[in-house]
Amino acid sequence: MKNNKKELSSEQREELLKTLKNRFEKNMNRHKDIEWAKVQAKLEANPQKLWSLDDMEVTGGEPDVVGYDKSKNEYIFYDCAAETPxxxxxxxxxxxxxxxxxxxxxxxxxxxxxxxxxxxxxxxxxxxxxxxxxxxxxxxxxxxxxxxxxxxxxxxxxxxxxxxxxxxxxxxxxxxxxxxxxxxxxxx
Structure with missing residues (x-):
């Protein structure tokens, strides 16, 4: 269960990061030349973004990295489920x-x-x-x-x-x- 501060518990965070890493590794065609370690470091530094990704996951979106914006130093995630969540x-x-x-x-x-x-x-x-x-x-x-x-x-x-x-x-x-x-x- 999520709390009102829009932050995940340490167990939820670990489980989500594991899920995202597995999806990242299985779909390298979506994010060539992007390293998971750098994505994970950004995620760990932004707990509210992790909360949003968890919401994307829980509702069936299967979020994954699809790009990197160098000018803003941001990784871009889209819902990548085969069908709309x-x-x-x-x-x-x-x-x-x-x-x-x-x-x-x-x-x-x-x-x-x-x-x-x-x-x-x-x-x-x-x-x-x-x-x-x-x-x-x-x-x-x-x-x-x-x-x-x-x-x-x-x-x-x-x-x-x-x-x-x-x-x-x-x-x-x-x-x-x-x-x-x-x-x-x-x-x-």
């Missing part, structure tokens, strides 16, 4: 969409859950980048960070992978489906 599905896009629903409201919105977790929803560019590492969302779909001009008109973007192609679509932001969730990004 099970613990983050059946959500409308944002709080405004949730508030606009008069009946059959979902439990929450993707943007609110992401904020609570301390992560960002993937952008269209990040989603396409993720798809370079494998085939993701072949049976599900994921909400994507939607440009303000589209959102202002009531829409929101989501993506999936079908027929050997990454597709981006639109939907009303208030819609939600059992097979649609969201993928997150975290910089450490």
């Amino acid at each position: 099970k613990g983050r599905r059946s959500l409308c896009y944002d709080r405004a969409a949730l508030d606009a629903r008069k009946e059959h409201k979902p439990q929450n919105s993707a943007m609110d859950v992401a904020a609570d977790m301390g992560i960002e929803i993937l952008t269209e560019e990040q989603y396409r980048e993720l798809q370079q590492f494998g085939k993701f969302d072949t049976k599900t779909s994921s909400w994507l960070k939607t440009p303000a001009d589209i959102r202002k008109l009531g829409g929101a973007l989501f993506g999936d992978y079908r027929y050997g192609t990454v597709f981006l679509y639109h939907n009303g932001a208030e819609s939600y489906y059992a097979a649609r969730g969201f993928r997150g990004a975290l910089r450490v």
Whole structure:
């Protein structure tokens, strides 16, 4: 059980680091030229980021390192589960969409859950980048960070992978489906 300070116990931290290291070593194609020891040192120095990664893990995201931003000295993690995380599905896009629903409201919105977790929803560019590492969302779909001009008109973007192609679509932001969730990004 997590505490309110958004920090993991030493046992939780050790277990998460072990899980992340194993995933890192099994998927070297996602992070060529990145050393696990340096990633681990950054993680250990940022307990709140570890808390966010644990949330990504617990909700089924299978977070992994997908890059390194030299200018900011940050490692970039994305949810790398084959399908959109099970613990983050059946959500409308944002709080405004949730508030606009008069009946059959979902439990929450993707943007609110992401904020609570301390992560960002993937952008269209990040989603396409993720798809370079494998085939993701072949049976599900994921909400994507939607440009303000589209959102202002009531829409929101989501993506999936079908027929050997990454597709981006639109939907009303208030819609939600059992097979649609969201993928997150975290910089450490």
